[in-house]
Amino acid sequence: MYVAVKGGERAIENAHAWLAEERRGDRDIAELSIAQIREQLKLAVDRVMAEGSLYDPDLAALAIKQARGDLIEAIFLIRAYRTTLPRFGASRPVSTGAMACDRRISATFKDLPGGQVLGPTFDYTHRLLDFKLAADGEVPEAPRAAKAQPAEMPHVTGFLNREGLIEEAPAEDTTPPDLTREPLEIPAGRALRLQALARADEGFTLGLAYSTQRGYARNHAFVGELRIGTVAVEMDIPELGFAIEIGELTLTECETVNQFKGSKTEPPQFTRGYGLVFGQSERKAISMALVDRALRWEELGEDFIGAPAQDAEFVLYHADNIQATGFLEHIKLPHYVDFQAELELVRKMRSEVTDANPAREAAE
Amino acid sequence: MNDYNFAYLDEQTKRMIRRAILKGLAIPGYQVPFASREMPMPYGWGTGGVQVSAAILTPGDTFKVIDQGADDTTNAVSIRKFFERTAGVATTEHTGEATVIQTRHRIPETPLTEDQILVFQVPIPEPLRFLEPRESETRKMHSLEEYGLMHVKLYEDISRHGHIATSYAYPVRVEGRYVMDPSPIPKFDNPKLDRSPAIQLFGAGREQRIYAIPPYTRVVSLDFEDHPFEASKADHPCDLCGAEDSYLDEVIIDDAGNRMFVCSDSDYCASRQAQGHRGRLSPEVA
Amino acid sequence: MHSEALSGGFADPPIQSAQAFRKVMEAMARPGTIHEISGAEPPVPLSQAAGSVLLTLCDGDTPIHLAGGHDTEAIRDWLAFHTGAPLAAASECMFALGRWEALKPLSAYPLGTPEYPDRSATLIVECDELAAEGVELSGPGIEARAALSLPEVAAFRANNALFPLGLDFIFTCGSRLAALPRTTRIHAPEAC
DSSP, rough: OOOOOOOHHHHHHHHHHHHHHHHOOOTTSOOHHHHHHHSSSSSHHHHHHHHHHHOOOHHHHHHHTTTTOHHHHHHHHHHHHTTTOOOOOOOOOGGGGOEEEEEESSSOSSOTTTTOOOOSSSTTTOOOHHHHHHTTTOOOOOOOOSSOOOOOOOOOHHHHHTTOBBBBOOOOOOOOOOOOTTOOOOSSOOOHHHHHHHHHHHHHHHHHHHHHTTTOOOOOEEEEEEEEEEEEEEETTTTEEEEEEEEEEEEEEEEEOOOOOOOSSSOBEEEEEEEEESSSHHHHHHHHHHHHHHHTTTTTOOOOOOOGGOOHHHHHHOOOOHHHHHHHHGGGGGOOOHHHHHHHHHHHHHHHHHHHHHHHHHHH | OOTBTTSOOOHHHHHHHHHHHHHHHHHTTTTTEOOOOOSSSSSSSSSSHHHHHHHOOOTOOOEEEETTTTTHHHHHHHHHHHHHHHHOOOEEOOOOGSEEEESOOOOOSOOOOOOOEEEEEEEEEOOOTOOOOOOOHHHHHHTOOOOOHHHHHHHHHHHHSSOOOBSSOOOEEEETTTEOOOOOBGGGHHHHHHTSSSSEEETTTTTEEEEEOTTOOEEEEEEBTTTTTOOOSSSSSSTTOOOOSSSSEEEEESSOOOOOEEEEHHHHHHHHTTTTTTOOOOOOOO | OOOEEEEEEEEHHHHHHHHHHHHHHHHHHSSOOOEEEOOOOOTTTTTHHHHHHHHOOOOTOOEEOOOGGGEEEEEEHHHHTOOOOOOOOOOOOOOEEEHHHOOOGGGGGOBSSSTTTTSSSSEEESOOOOOOEEEEESSTTTOOOOOOOOSSSHHHHHHHTTTSSSOEEEEETTTTTEEETTTTTEEETOOO
């Protein structure tokens, strides 16, 4: 005899208990601490902070632990937490020119003021599994630089700007819209696009950027400069009448210098693409700069050739992995009501076809 | 759960949603953009409906949640529990006792009253989306009342299949103006939208849209004179309660592929059985 | 700032604003129905009902226009303290507050745009009387006919004719309110 499925609540509770047990894994193995994740899986922490749009390494590490290492799930946890936080105010814009750089490279000039600083990069590591890490993981201390870094590290694009070879990017003081507090509206200005790209899925952004390199709105990008380091966050305190430093952030910034033959409206000059991301994530920052540049076709008077990376509506509506994964995964929820409606329709249509063509049915 | 505000959302967010609801009621069927928040459940799982419910619930409400017509489907259980914890509201499975009903994919069979609010979860609020993927274009089409594309699509169905091949999320016209997606309810439920005494609110979280149908508003399913709209359902009575007038789920009951049909509205079916109604496969009364 | 400005807000904002919103929503969904709303104790001449509506719907994101006798220092301070809403000219506002004669002409307010008809102002009209009698109303939210003591007819008819653009109205009187969305059709003696 048929009994309707009941007990959804019990099933959910049991599933959560099982999940917690699986998260812990073999109890004979020491449990991961938040500090271990924060210190030793730093790039995962950085990605969760960037796409979660919340700079808090401890919370990001907690989210990674809770999500069993599923970074999109961890980003989701951070986003959902972030929305509940009250807003006390807005910081001043950070100055990346005053960044204390761990890494700073330019692909366009062999040397430049401030120098090329390789920093802690995977570049030039041979991708050979290091079995020593499996054994003890102890590492010798890295050598330290003898001389201190200059306080200001000038931007490479500034040198090109002096010669008038690159488009102007004047500073402006308009408050940018806040994607997390206002609904996305198309057409979106560059500030809003950059904001969306900064929290966009790394894989999606990488794929789009790669597509521009392969000819879908190719924009001939050079990495004018890539820098990673810490910047101070300052906030104006009205009661004090001046700004105070409230903390510091690690950021990755990428400025691309893009070839440009000129258009109906603009002279031949180099143009810019820009990427800025929380933490150390140069793959994301470079991708962001390439996609930013592709999305700027209209303001630079270029043709829209129908490439995905040029299409702001396409990019902005599909770049958010929390929106995408939620909608994608919702198709596993019950849909039997709509499926039933489709079943009835298909049955009806089939019966009409077979009624009309009984001979064909017999022949089959 | 005391760390969170009443009904989870902060007051500023609720005000923003409340303003959108009022504009939605003032412009029936028009999709009001709103700054949907990330909720502690995934997009696509009812975040729009949850935000609307959070903005309208008061401590005195009795809340009911259904998914596919049933109160005990896992996502309905999960959302009901969320509001029990964050808003402390009373909950019920009985349509008649509820003051606010959040639903996914169904309208209850028991007629709603003036004292009730129905909140729909909406995945894709734009009825023209599958004909035109660009929001910038569809917004223009709504503003110009340019719905020719939709009629062409429906008419193509008729010429190809003999009738309109849309069985759920069947588009409606609200008060003679906006074409609206009623959410993926089966078209069987469409007539219930028309002149309902209840307030009907629609929330699409991921797509950041809220829309509304005030009570007693004309809601007409799109059709043609020679092919009038028809609210259809499986041509069976319910095998548990014998109802002839309710929307049915089809259940495969054995390896031979035998089927039974049961009301998708679990409360409706249970109430009828409690009143003594019996269907073909009803359990024997103990 | 007067100390008056600091009092008269909701004692329990999450609960009271939820309850107040339901009244406003019912009023907007069912034109012509009258609802009791309370909680706010605003400075005169602001009514309890209008004060409660403002506390429920307004904040730093909603520019408010104060018209005529409602543009007083006491009301400005009270609004600033309890809602943080910026003051704005009629043409820039999201909400406007005042008596009918002071609020006019309606052409001063944002009506929305064809693509975004929701970007229109909501006018909170303070009235000396508010009753479910007077001009006849029909339209969405009304089963057959409703009636409401509107301050006039022509302006609301003209507003209805703009649909889907147009203004929406909340009428307040003491602790009572009613509403009139742009969809409501006005049936009245031709004399008006």
